[in-house]
Amino acid sequence: MVKRACKDCKRVVESTTCPVCKTNNTTTNFQGVVVIFDHRSEVAQKLGITAPGKYAIRV
Ligand SMILES: [Zn+2]
Known part of the structure; x- marks a missing residue:
């Protein structure tokens, strides 16, 4: 997949x-992946991430 x-x-x-989000608002056109272990970290806050997980840097 x-x-x-x-x-x-x-x-x-x-x-x-x-x-x-329970939406179909997903895309294959994204750049970079960041894994967030601590959502209180500086990187997570910069990206607006509120839960640990794998995130795209640019969607
Ligand atoms: Zn979502």
């Missing part, structure tokens, strides 16, 4: 539906 990224929360998913 092709990796996709959710346009709403930036989470990298393996289906056309984002399990978090």
